[in-house]
Amino acid sequence: MSALDNAELGELVKIFQTLQREEVANQITERNVVDIVNILLKKNIIELVYTTDGKEYLTRDELKREIVDEVHASFGRLNVVNLPRLLSVHPRHVEQALPEVLEETPGLRLEDSELMTDQYLWEAVQAAADALNEHGSLPVTEFASRYQFSSGFAMSILTTAVQEGRLDAVIQNSVLYTKRYVSSQKIILRSGLLAVTQPLDLAAFYERHQLFTPLMDTLITELQSELPGVFHGHTYTPSVFERYRTSQIENIYTSNGYIDYATLQRMGITNARQYLLSRYNPSGGPADASPTGSPVTVDTQRHGGKRKNANKSAQKNAKDEVLPIVRANKEYPLCGYALSLCFMSDRHLANMVALQPIAEAEVAAVDVAQILPNCVDLEKDWPLLRPRLCELYSGLDKCDLIANVILIREDFKVKMRPLLVSALQSQDVLVQSGKQKLEESVIKVISDQLDLDPEQYDGVLKEIADRWSDFIEDILRQVDALRKGKAASQAKELRQSLISKMTNIWVELVVLSKGIRWAKLEFDEDTYVALNRYVLGGQAYELCREVFLNESLDNVKLFKEIRTALDQVSNISSLTKVLAPFPEKERQALMPIVDALKGKELGPLMNLLQSMSGVGHIAIASFHAPNKKIERDTYTKMKMAVVEEVQATSFGHSAAENGVLFAALCTILIHHLFHVHVRIPGKMVRSVVARLAKESNAPANLAAVHEAVSSALQSNQVSTESLDKLNLFREQVLGDILN
Numbered sequence: 001m002s003a004l005d006n007a008e009l010g011e012l013v014k015i016f017q018t019l020q021r022e023e024v025a026n027q028i029t030e031r032n033v034v035d036i037v038n039i040l041l042k043k044n045i046i047e048l049v050y051t052t053d054g055k056e057y058l059t060r061d062e063l064k065r066e067i068v069d070e071v072h073a074s075f076g077r078l079n080v081v082n083l084p085r086l087l088s089v090h091p092r093h094v095e096q097a098l099p100e101v102l103e104e105t106p107g108l109r110l111e112d113s114e115l116m117t118d119q120y121l122w123e124a125v126q127a128a129a130d131a132l133n134e135h136g137s138l139p140v141t142e143f144a145s146r147y148q149f150s151s152g153f154a155m156s157i158l159t160t161a162v163q164e165g166r167l168d169a170v171i172q173n174s175v176l177y178t179k180r181y182v183s184s185q186k187i188i189l190r191s192g193l194l195a196v197t198q199p200l201d202l203a204a205f206y207e208r209h210q211l212f213t214p215l216m217d218t219l220i221t222e223l224q225s226e227l228p229g230v231f232h233g234h235t236y237t238p239s240v241f242e243r244y245r246t247s248q249i250e251n252i253y254t255s256n257g258y259i260d261y262a263t264l265q266r267m268g269i270t271n272a273r274q275y276l277l278s279r280y281n282p283s284g285g286p287a288d289a290s291p292t293g294s295p296v297t298v299d300t301q302r303h304g305g306k307r308k309n310a311n312k313s314a315q316k317n318a319k320d321e322v323l324p325i326v327r328a329n330k331e332y333p334l335c336g337y338a339l340s341l342c343f344m345s346d347r348h349l350a351n352m353v354a355l356q357p358i359a360e361a362e363v364a365a366v367d368v369a370q371i372l373p374n375c376v377d378l379e380k381d382w383p384l385l386r387p388r389l390c391e392l393y394s395g396l397d398k399c400d401l402i403a404n405v406i407l408i409r410e411d412f413k414v415k416m417r418p419l420l421v422s423a424l425q426s427q428d429v430l431v432q433s434g435k436q437k438l439e440e441s442v443i444k445v446i447s448d449q450l451d452l453d454p455e456q457y458d459g460v461l462k463e464i465a466d467r468w469s470d471f472i473e474d475i476l477r478q479v480d481a482l483r484k485g486k487a488a489s490q491a492k493e494l495r496q497s498l499i500s501k502m503t504n505i506w507v508e509l510v511v512l513s514k515g516i517r518w519a520k521l522e523f524d525e526d527t528y529v530a531l532n533r534y535v536l537g538g539q540a541y542e543l544c545r546e547v548f549l550n551e552s553l554d555n556v557k558l559f560k561e562i563r564t565a566l567d568q569v570s571n572i573s574s575l576t577k578v579l580a581p582f583p584e585k586e587r588q589a590l591m592p593i594v595d596a597l598k599g600k601e602l603g604p605l606m607n608l609l610q611s612m613s614g615v616g617h618i619a620i621a622s623f624h625a626p627n628k629k630i631e632r633d634t635y636t637k638m639k640m641a642v643v644e645e646v647q648a649t650s651f652g653h654s655a656a657e658n659g660v661l662f663a664a665l666c667t668i669l670i671h672h673l674f675h676v677h678v679r680i681p682g683k684m685v686r687s688v689v690a691r692l693a694k695e696s697n698a699p700a701n702l703a704a705v706h707e708a709v710s711s712a713l714q715s716n717q718v719s720t721e722s723l724d725k726l727n728l729f730r731e732q733v734l735g736d737i738l739n
Contacts, residue, residue: 037057052084058087063087064097064100067087070086077120080110080115128143135181137178138176139214140176173214173218175215185215186222188209189223190226192205193227193236199241200236200238202235203216203234230242249267253276256373257347257348259342261273272343280332281326339376339381341375342373344373352389352392365409365452366406367407369405405459442465499550499620504634505543506609507626507631508539510625510631511631511635512539512678516528518674523684530681532601540602544597544605547618548562552582561581565578572598575594579591579594635677638677642667642668646664646668646733650730651726652718659682660682662709666680668737669702671737673695673698699732699736704725708726
């Protein structure tokens with residue numbers, strides 16, 4: 001087309017049409033025409049656009065005109081993707097023609113692949129104006145949604161319309177408002193806020209009165225200087241309520257000396273801590289809250305025993321914190337401390353007389369949790385309160401807070417040393433062993449001295465013991481040393497006591513052995529065996545028990561086990577069980593003693609004990625023949641013991657007791673007539689009476705008395721006549737032996 005103008009093209013068309021109408025012999029077919037056009041296009045003689053159906057050719061100008069016509073035919077808005085279908089051309093021809101169309105057509109624009117005329121956009125803006133006049137507001141998103149514009153494009157055309165004066169509106173937060181609408185919203189809001197006497201939630205107010213929420217922040221800004229109140233976010237507090245609330249807060253604070261933040265929050269104050277700081281303290285901030293105060297350094301590390309070690313890494317990272325001291329003065333009489341849950345006045349701290357006794361060392365501990373209000377969290381607040389309390393109550397700096405409950409004097413630990421030493425010694429907790437037993441003993445002493453209920457203050461007492469761990473370990477070492485010295489002394493005394501007792505029993509057995517040898521000559525075999533077994537089950541059995549106990553004395557644990565085992569046996573037959581705790585070698589060495597004790601004669605047992613003592617198999621060296629004086633003294637002592645036994649009682653109405661007393665009288669008669677000691681068991685009485693009756697100086701009524709005792713035992717009755725006879729016999733025997 002660049003080489004041909006419209007006239008030439010029209011002329012060419014006429015030529016083609018003339019040629020087509022002519023009847024010639026060689027007429028050009030449609031195919032020949034296509035070939036000719038292709039040759040012309042190839043040689044750039046003409047410029048045409050094919051239609052997709054192959055029936056038409058379009059010039060470039062015709063294509064551009066048809067594009068514009070299609071947009072107008074679509075009421076001023078047409079998607080570019082629809083043009084190839086409507087024009088029956090390939091999409092690339094449309095893409096190539098569009099830039100020229102937009103450049104040559106001022107009233108046409110391309111937006112998001114859509115062609116739009118200015119008239120279409122003007123009508124859209126006019127529709128927006130109508131909506132504004134009707135409703136007073138129009139969100140840009142609603143406008144964009146209605147016309148299927150992007151939000152950015154919708155905002156752009158509306159902003160342009162407002163700037164050019166085509167829209168009488170203001171834009172706020174992507175919403176268009178008429179000035180009259182904004183004014184009406186402001187009037188409604190002002191009227192509502194002027195009428196309230198309580199804090200008002202603006203969101204609820206807007207919802208209740210169906211106001212337009214997006215305008216809220218704008219109207220709040222405009223009304224702040226016009227209303228007698230303050231805005232906190234979307235909450236309006238009128239001045240009349242603020243004055244009433246302030247009066248309430250002041251009354252609570254001055255009456256109690258403190259006020260908790262929850263109370264202020266219920267009154268509608270969200271940042272209660274900052275509110276109180278700004279009202280009562282000069283600067284309104286904790287970093288410089290002291291009008292006359294000086295900063296103090298508080299070591300945040302805790303001083304303890306095991307917990308200090310357990311939290312060593314945490315304490316290593318802990319840093320000293322500089323905290324202010326707040327002091328009340330004329331200018332700021334109600335200044336105080338902003339604690340974690342409440343605000344406490346300095347005057348209230350100055351009036352805590354309950355802290356005076358511990359500060360002056362009148363008591364060792366006080367429950368500071370009961371002195372301070374419940375809203376004080378001691379774990380968080382004590383570092384802030386402690387410097388001022390130490391300043392107010394001289395001596396409080398020598399106290400330590402335990403488990404955030406109990407305030408205890410540091411010098412109390414020194415006073416506890418002798419008490420703990422005494423308690424641990426008396427309870428012998430080291431011998432009993434067990435960490436739990438030790439802790440219970442320590443806690444018991446501490447609770448008694450501090451007058452603290454062990455159940456109520458269990459955690460406090462355990463933390464005291466925990467913090468004093470090094471101190472208690474030192475006491476334990478002291479107690480252990482004392483215990484070892486005492487144990488050694490007690491072991492020595494016990495061994496001496498056992499040896500003395502075993503020696504005495506041994507000498508008694510020596511005396512008894514002579515009586516048994518006499519009995520062997522005087523009585524039959526059965527009586528002799530009965531006498532031996534009576535002695536084996538008596539003094540000999542007791543001696544063997546003491547021997548076993550003495551053998552275990554070098555080992556405290558073994559000694560306890562043997563003593564316990566001995567308490568559980570009462571006769572020879574079960575004595576073997578006592579040897580079970582001994583090591584195998586010692587048990588085998590001691591077993592012959594038990595076997596000999598179960599024999600028929602006393603002699604083999606005494607020979608065995610004397611042999612084992614002589615070679616050191618048992619830890620006693622006194623099992624040998626005593627000297628004559630000791631033997632005579634022991635014999636006399638044993639004789640007089642029987643005499644005293646008889647003197648201490650008399651025949652009565654108990655036949656069994658009468659039998660025992662008669663046997664004792666027979667023993668006295670043997671002493672008197674044969675000068676040997678033989679303790680007569682019940683089985684031997686008849687044989688002994690028969691032997692005594694042979695002696696000329698024996699009591700004449702011996703046989704008759706024996707008969708009376710035997711009859712009473714058989715009938716289990718004692719007649720008055722026989723009772724007189726028996727007591728007369730008793731007096732006679734005692735008279736003979738004593739004279």
